Amino acid sequence: MTEPPRKRSRVACTLCQSRKRKCSGDQPCATCAQFGSDCHYDLQSRRKRDARLFQLQSAPADPSTSLNGAHPQPTEPKISPEETAARLSSLDANSGAAFARRLGLKVDPTNAPKMHLFAWNVGARHPLPPSMPPPSSSTPKAVPIVDSISQDEMHSLVTIFFDKVDPCYGFIDRDHLLRQVTRRWLPSTSDSALPYSPYDAILSGVAAFGYLFSRRQACATELQLAETARLILDQTMLSDTTPSVDIVTAWVLRVSYLRLTASPNAAWMASCSLMHIIEATGLHLELPSDHAINQLPEPCDPETRRRLFGMARHLNVWISFELARSRVVLHGATSLPPTPRIPNTAEIFTLLPMSESLDPNTKTTDSPDLESTLRNVLDHLHVLPQLILVQCNLMLCIYRRLRALNCIISGDLLDRVLALSRKGLQAAREMVASNCPWHQIANVPFQVVCTSLAIDNRAALGMLGDAMRTLREVAAAYDTEVMREAYSTAYLLILLHQRRKEEDTKALMDVLKVNSGGSVPRVEKEQEEASTSTEPHHSLADYPGFSWLSDLLIDIPSLGNFDMERFMYTDAWPEGV
Template identity: 65%
Template sequence: MTESTRKRSRIACVSCQSRKRKCSGDQPCSTCLQFGVDCQYDLLSRKKKDTRSFRPQLSVPPLSATTAREEPVPKSHRKDPATPSASLPYSSLEANSGAAFVRKLALKIDPANAPRLHLFAWNVGTRHPLPPPMNPPPTIPAVSIVDIVSQDKMRLLATTYFEKVDPCYGFISRDYLYHQVGRRWLPPTAENALSYGPYDAVLCGVAAFGFLFSRRQATPAEYQLAEAARLILDQYMLADASSSVEIITAWVLRVAYLRMTVTPDFAWMASCSLMHLVEATDLHREPSPDTTLALTSQLCDPEVRRRLFCMARHLNVWISFELGRSRVVLHGASSVPPAPRPTGEIFNLLPVSESLDPNKVQDSSDLESIMFNVLEVVHTLPPNILAQCNLMLCIYRRLRTLDFVISGSILDRVLALSKTGLQAARTMVASLCPWHHIANVPFQIICTLLSIDSRASLALLGEAMQTLREVVLAYDTDVMREAYNTAYLLILLHNRRKEEDTNALRDVLRANGAGAAPRMEISEPIAEPNHSLADYPGFSWLSDLVVDMPSLQNFDLEGFMATDATWPLAESGV
């Protein structure tokens, strides 16, 4: 029997028997673990030969943010069978993961109908109906940027970049870039002409960002620019040549662009490659006369070097955190923080971000102190506000794993910053700024509000859904439609649970009302619901949602629709 052959258990748990499902024989079994239900075995009613050979193994569910299904846990990660299984431990790497938080929230609301583990709203998704061109062999030379866009177009795209991206991601000298643009479009015979080389990758990256932040739909030119930058960087990697500041700059642009446009795994691997290139070029160390650097341009501005290193760290840290993956830590780093700008930058949040390393042991008091420090900072730029909000949500998720309840003034400030973040997201949608946080933060805010489940948090839920809806209307992609429909489904399940709780309380009052208040007269009888959710017109979109979304394949729509309860009329969808 091979390792991949399924081992059939001689005995099934009570839940799997009643549902007629295959049982793994673990304690709890994989099926009960998936749906979050109690797993019990009725050993007394089984044959003796079955019960003698039955040895249930305690198992722990993996929480990988990018797996399409939950795989069996390796033996090295399983709990000791002697260890009590009252609560399942949270893997350290997954402590910061938004995907794991959403999964646990959904299991708490409705274990049977919870969406699968999935990283929703990673970014706004692919903005063009056609897929990007296939990667050609690296031996094919990259297309020159002068053959893709004109000089005037390049200047317009660079202006868009410096107006919308540079205030948050500031690591390129504006004067130097415009100087290089003037040289690059000169005739090749000109004395000061800039020939094809590594700086073309920088220009292509800036131009691709210019298209990304000026159009809701991608154009072929944007894909050509992104592909040209990739080919240049691949050629320099294969050439085994020493990397330069230009190559590192182009890599930072590429990883930042991928974070906003492609799938999580691809962006994470690119961010790790960027960190290894930074280490290979000693960009993480402060230059000194006694240090021989691998950089080809030792005259690089030290401030630019520091900003490049901070950008590489920022991208790798947060992509790793959100996926529940390991980040790249460069030992011996001596680079000092860059000088802050008056408007504030994303770099100011980097020390706090790195302090949330899930491998560090932190109790609730430490995290509460970090939360307080994050809430104290006031940002004015919308991208920085959303970055601050994302950091606050991450800390909240960490506190929830420790069963710590946020209340009082800190909870009020959490809700206030969430409201500010929603306003910032709508501002960026209106100004054509598709930062990844305009998708991720509103979705995570919705999940956080449902998790808090207070009157104040639920009052903000409508604004959060409206914000997510505006993102969907602006960027009508598969990723955004999936995120909106999933958020709607979580609220629907939450509402169903509230209805069931209300009905239970109503039954208690109805059964005991005569004895508690004999003189109380009810003028009108309480109407009993006599219809189901399926009776509402236009609700067929939910059935289509279950079919189209892989993350909802386990959703029991027929059982859900058969429940007799009063439900609000659902929207027709986006």
């Protein structure tokens, strides 16, 4: 029996190309992983099978297949394989999961953590307690909110929502919401007699957020409210009528809640559905036409329109980036940025254009453009801890992109990156203390650990203790499998890094040990002569071949108190070296 032909990679990294070695095509490849080298593929010479898909999608149509036999419509220019490879690389670079995976592979390919979205959020809310009756086998139904909580409880939960959630996710008018609460809890002869109203989806969503931001663990009422909102929204998806502004608002609430409590896949699919609903209602258009197909059934305040579209974009962009998946882009969108509620005060919407510039399909993904975007992000001044975390998350993503391009960042810019990272860690601890389980309180500390290990200088490694302390506080406050996994993985990455450092130190010590013996006889003779001589003591610069050590002491201030002469002339090496 003949052996099957051995598979060869059609892609070789730059190191394997220069050494003319066979490359496995992995990231990092087997050779770079073995020697601990930085594995880099030249995008100008890469060819991936995915490039064929892009070429087929942009290929000119066959005139014979057109419906009317007319000339084919103009098509977009073909996307080259180089651009395809760059886009795929950018998708991975946007993802914190891919970054953590590459970091582990570079240090220890055998024990590196698998590809996984660590610290996606603080973890799923606990399931229904045992005291809760099991659901019936019949189709679940939405429970009227007036049967779930009292009006006083609703007012309390609304207060929590606007104190903790609204400053970051501002898209609901408080006065209008409170009027709806009063109307919903009127005597049973009016609206409260209804099984539920479409606005119940908003009230249920707001109340669920109130529980989420006031209790470490979920209660049965929170889960019931979230389920009621879901059932109402699912029912509206089956309707032939265009969704109302209230339904869109409830969808934004649901996607936001899923981002903080559910799995990555559930949050991503919901965010994509939200973008399609935005398109169906025409909320992405600043001045929708009266004759447009996409038309809301009722008038909408322009500021409300902008904020709902801005929130939908923000959620879909970042969930897609973190999963290394494509986002939904609504072509022809003309919506303007929302007006800040407080003049000259930055909101989350101010960071949206910079976030979207990281899309692999944009043209502004080169090193100079990314470095300029990074400086713009760092120039923003945010006071609220929630927004500091959003800003820090965006900054870390841009830094990952620059590292993927092998860009050398200047020292002052790197110092600013570390400064904002420390600020983000402090913000995360404040959020934990105030029971605000934003997903960034888990994600930012974990990514700071990964980024610090990747930077690998004194200042970055000195921040590891602060990052791990923050991650430990989050895990202690929200004792979930997700947080235990994130903390253990961060610990593993630091352990692998430390072992690699020990191996490097031992290699250097071995070199010094082997090469120190040649100078011992001469040193002993010179020391004997110095003990009987009245001539002044010589410095290292007086010995041929060692003048560079004096310059080293000057160039490295931290060696100022180090006895270099005694070190070079001693044969007392540590045991076991």
